[in-house]
Every structure is written in structure tokens, then in C-alpha cells.
Amino acid sequence: xxxxxxxxxxxxxxxxxxxxxxxxxxxxxxxxxxxxxxxxxxxxxxxxxxxxxxxxxxxxxxxxxxxxxxxxxxxxxxxxxxxxxxxxxxxxxxxxxxxxxxxxxxxxxxxxxxxxxxxxxxxxxxxxxxxxxxxxxxxxxxxxxxxxxxxxxxxxxxxxxxxxxxxxxxxxxxxxxxxxxxxxxxxxxxxxxxxxxxxxxxxxxxxxxxxxxxxxxxxxxxxxxxxxxxxxxxxxxxxxxxxxxxxxxxxxxxxxxxxxxxxxxxxxxxxxxxxxxxxxxxxxxxxxxxxxxxxxxxxxxxxxxxxxxxxxxxxxxxxxxxxxxxxxxxxxxxxxxxxxxxxxxxxxxxxxxxxxxxxxxxxxxxxxxxxxxxxxxxxxxxxxxxxxxxxxxxxxxxxxxxxxxxxx
Ligand code: C5P
Numbered sequence: 001x002x003x004x005x006x007x008x009x010x011x012x013x014x015x016x017x018x019x020x021x022x023x024x025x026x027x028x029x030x031x032x033x034x035x036x037x038x039x040x041x042x043x044x045x046x047x048x049x050x051x052x053x054x055x056x057x058x059x060x061x062x063x064x065x066x067x068x069x070x071x072x073x074x075x076x077x078x079x080x081x082x083x084x085x086x087x088x089x090x091x092x093x094x095x096x097x098x099x100x101x102x103x104x105x106x107x108x109x110x111x112x113x114x115x116x117x118x119x120x121x122x123x124x125x126x127x128x129x130x131x132x133x134x135x136x137x138x139x140x141x142x143x144x145x146x147x148x149x150x151x152x153x154x155x156x157x158x159x160x161x162x163x164x165x166x167x168x169x170x171x172x173x174x175x176x177x178x179x180x181x182x183x184x185x186x187x188x189x190x191x192x193x194x195x196x197x198x199x200x201x202x203x204x205x206x207x208x209x210x211x212x213x214x215x216x217x218x219x220x221x222x223x224x225x226x227x228x229x230x231x232x233x234x235x236x237x238x239x240x241x242x243x244x245x246x247x248x249x250x251x252x253x254x255x256x257x258x259x260x261x262x263x264x265x266x267x268x269x270x271x272x273x274x275x276x277x278x279x280x281x282x283x284x285x286x287x288x289x290x291x292x293x294x295x296x297x298x299x300x301x302x303x304x305x306x307x308x309x310x311x312x313x314x315x316x317x318x319x320x321x322x323x324x325x326x327x328x329x330x331x332x333x334x335x336x337x338x339x340x341x342x343x344x345x346x347x348x349x350x351x352x353x354x355x356x357x358x359x360x361x362x363x364x365x366x367x368x369x370x371x372x373x374x375x376x377x378x379x380x381x382x383x384x385x386x387x388x389x390x391x392x393x394x395x396x397x398x399x400x401x402x403x404x405x406x407x408x
Contacts, residue, residue: 001389002033003181009034010083012108013053015043017161018090018127018170023048025089025173026056032177037079039063039108041095065107075107080115087180088112089153090127090170093138099124099150100141122150123183125176130166153179178247182229185392188399190231192407195271196224197264197278197312199239201257205304206289215279216365217241219332219387223275224249226391230399235271237263239278257281257309264312268319268327272407273398275330276313284309317351328353328402330394334360343374354401356394373397 009029013022029036038053038061050061060069067075080086088095088108095109099122104110112122124145132138133155146152153176156169171179198220204210217238224236225246234249237260245251252267254260257280268274283306293302313331321327329352335342336359343357357372371390373380382393 004029004184005033007034007084007184008037008082009180010037010039010079010086010111011057012086012088012112013038013040013044013048014088014090014092014095014108015041015046016090016092016127016170017047019044019047021170021173022089023052023056025176026053028173028177029180030057032181037062037082039079039111041106041108043092062107065110067107076111076114080111080120083115083120085121085123085180085183086112086115087123087125089125089176091124093126093128093132096124096126096138096141096145100144100148117149121183123153123180124150125153125170126155126168127170128168129160129162130164130168133166133168151183175247185229187231188396189227189273192232192272192402193270194227194232194234194273194275195237195264195267196220196227196234196275197237197260198224199241200279201239201260201281202255203257203281203284204288205285206291206293208292211281211285212240213279213281214364215239217243218365218367219363219369219391220275220277221246222387222391223277223394226388226395229392230395232273235267237267237278257284257312261310261312261315264316268316269321271327273328273330273402274316275398277332278312279334280312281309283307311350313352314350325405325407328398328405328407330398331355333357334363336360339372340374340379343372347374354398375401
């Protein structure tokens with residue numbers, strides 16, 4: 001199962017040096033399962049050849065509104081009717097202005113104007129020099145395009161081909177791919193604020209040593225991504241892991257359970273949903289040393305003693321906002337046996353409406369897993385799948401349950 005299976009994307013290229021990135025984007029869309037029909041303006045063909053785009057998309061490229069390969073000679077109608085979305089990448093400042101005015105003097109602009117506006121969304125990835133991007137005319141056009149229903153995917157910032165540095169670069173192909181995939185996900189959590197904890201914690205013994213666990217953080221990061229794709233505003237409090245931050249998610253890096261607790265307490269007041277996937281250390285060394293503990297040659301080992309860490313989830317679940325239904329709390333439980341009974345008992349002990357059980361040793365570090373959702377009504381199985389697919393299903397379950405509880 002690929003993220004864009006069954007989707008047909010018309011990829012429009014307009015004149016700009018970012019056309020070189022469109023080649024990679026085309027490949028990525030296809031790898032993600034989409035079929036891609038490329039349409040290029042005359043200016044785009046100055047930057048990259050139609051042959052390149054034809055070879056990558058495995059389809060002849062369209063460039064002229066007078067293309068007699070179409071039996072009815074109406075490429076603008078035929079191409080736009082087949083599309084699940086039209087993506088203009090790169091979209092030049094000039095092409096933005098054309099779209100805005102409903103100009104239709106070449107195939108691509110004609111096709112955008114002729115598209116069924118309700119069923120064929122238009123996504124735009126602008127690319128231009130920073131002065132052109134900042135110009136009031138471009139910013140005005142951008143606002144109007146958005147008001148007209150187009151989705152403007154934003155721009156990157158940094159070194160530009162012209163030698164200047166600033167805003168206006170086209171987003172990177174992998175960022176655009178993410179945005180296209182996210183665009184097609186149902187907006188089940190639109191406007192909701194979601195807080196997720198993920199990864200292990202690290203509890204210091206001395207400045208160079210500590211105890212931690214094998215949690216990879218992958219499930220929590222997948223949940224943060226799925227919530228963002230579903231339209232939520234997401235904050236991810238991450239223990240020490242080396243995973244990339246999901247696009248559009250605000251990340252706070254923490255180390256110990258106490259750091260995590262502090263970050264959560266600061267954020268949870270602003271959240272509607274709290275999903276605790278972190279594998280928080282149960283104990284921490286009672287007296288971490290200020291300096292590295294040295295071997296003294298006597299053969300004696302340091303006598304470590306431990307204190308229990310705060311239970312972040314149980315504490316949050318006891319807060320007034322959670323108890324009066326303004327904050328929906330979800331816990332995770334990694335068990336090694338009797339998943340259902342253990343998960344149900346843990347749900348009650350932690351005082352959360354929904355607890356997600358999984359078999360611990362089978363999930364740590366893996367890319368796929370299976371989940372068992374336990375709530376007051378009973379259990380729901382989510383069969384084995386990639387962590388991202390599981391996360392999307394879990395987000396749908398959370399959306400249903402929070403709606404039933406009357407969250408907006
Ligand atoms: O008690 P146990 O560690 O099995 O509970 C797991 C759930 O509780 C997870 O959702 C985990 O993120 C959360 N938890 C927590 N703070 C702790 C321990 C667990 O938030 N100190």
C-alpha cells in the first residue's frame with residue numbers, strides 16, 4: 001500500500017531554475033504510487049527538456065493547447081478531467097499572476113481555468129527570487145489565489161540560484177511529496193491541538209553515563225505526522241532519538257523524565273488531545289554524580305540507588321481539563337503477554353479513556369506493528385501494518401471518540 005496509490009496528478013512546470021527539482025518530484029510522486037501527467041509551459045522547456053520529463057513520467061508531455069494527439073483537440077479539458085489534483089511546481093511569479101487573473105493563453109493556464117474547481121484541487125509550489133517573492137504584487141496574488149481556493153504550499157528559504165539568500169526557493173521534492181500526501185488525508189482533526197510524547201528518556205548516572213531503553217520513537221513520530229496530516233496543530237515532545245522532525249510539527253527535545261514532565265506540563269494546557277507514546281524510564285538514579293565516577297582499582301562497583309519517576313500520563317489524566325473532557329488522553333502499553341487484560345488494567349490504573357496495547361519486544365525499533373485499542377466499550381484490533389498506517393487509523397479512532405465526547 002503506497003500513500004498515493006490510485007491518484008492521478010497533473011504536474012505543471014513553469015519557467016524557473018527550480019524545474020530541475022521537478023524531475024525528482026515527478027519520480028517521488030510515481031514511487032509513492034501516483035500516475036503523473038506532465039504539462040510544461042514554453043518557458044519551463046527552456047530549463048528542462050520534455051524528454052526528461054517524459055522518460056520519468058512514462059507519458060508524453062503536453063505543452064501546446066493545439067496538440068492534435070487528442071482526438072477532440074481539447075487537451076485542457078481531457079487532462080484536467082482525469083486529474084485528482086493539479087500541482088504546479090515550480091510556479092513562477094508570472095504564472096501566479098496569470099492564474100490569479102484567469103488568463104488562459106497557454107495550455108497550462110487554460111487547463112487550470114478549465115478544471116472543475118470543486119473536484120480538482122490546485123496546488124501551487126512557488127519558486128522565485130527573494131525580491132520577487134517579497135514584492136507586494138506577488139504577496140497580493142498569493143493571498144488572492146488562496147482566497148480563490150488554491151492551496152499554496154509555501155516556499156523554502158536559503159541560498160538561491162541567483163546568488164542571493166532569502167525566501168522564495170521552491171520547497172524540496174521530499175517536502176512537496178509530504179505536502180501532497182498530507183493534502184489527500186482526511187482533515188479529521190482540523191484545528192485541534194495535539195501533544196505527543198515519544199522515544200525513550202535518558203536518566204543520568206554521571207555527566208557521561210546514564211540509563212535509557214530501546215524505544216526508537218518511531219510510533220510517536222508517526223502519530224505526530226498523522227495528526228499533522230489530519231489538520232491538527234502538533235507539538236512533539238521527544239526523548240533522545242535521531243529521527244527527523246515530521247514536517248509541520250513543532251518539536252521539543254528533552255532528555256530525562258523530569259524534563260519531559262516539565263515540557264508536557266507547559267504544553268498540555270494548550271492541547272485538546274494528549275497521546276503518550278514515550279517509554280518513560282520508571283526510575284532514575286537517586287544521586288547523579290556531578291563528575292564522572294572513576295574506577296578506583298579496588299574492584300568495588302558504585303552502589304547506585306534509584307527513585308521513581310513521576311508518571312506523566314497518569315498525572316495529566318488527573319488534571320481538571322482531562323477530567324472535564326476538554327483534554328482527551330491516550331496511553332500506550334507495551335506488554336509481553338496477556339495484552340488485553342493487561343491493557344485494560346493499565347487503562348483503569350492510569351485513568352485514561354483510551355489505551356493502546358502492543359507486544360513490546362515485537363515493536364521496539366520495528367517499522368511495523370499491530371495495535372489493540374482498549375476503552376470502556378471494549379477492544380478494537382488494528383491489524384499489522386506500517387507504523388504510519390497504524391498511526392493514521394489511530395488518529396481516526398481518536399477523532400471519532402473526541403467528537404463523541406463533544407470536543408469541537
Ligand atoms: O506504566 P507504563 O510505563 O507501562 O505505562 C505506559 C504509558 O504511560 C505510556 O503511555 C507512557 O508514555 C506513559 N508513562 C508516562 N510516564 C511514566 C511512565 C509511563 O507518561 N513515568
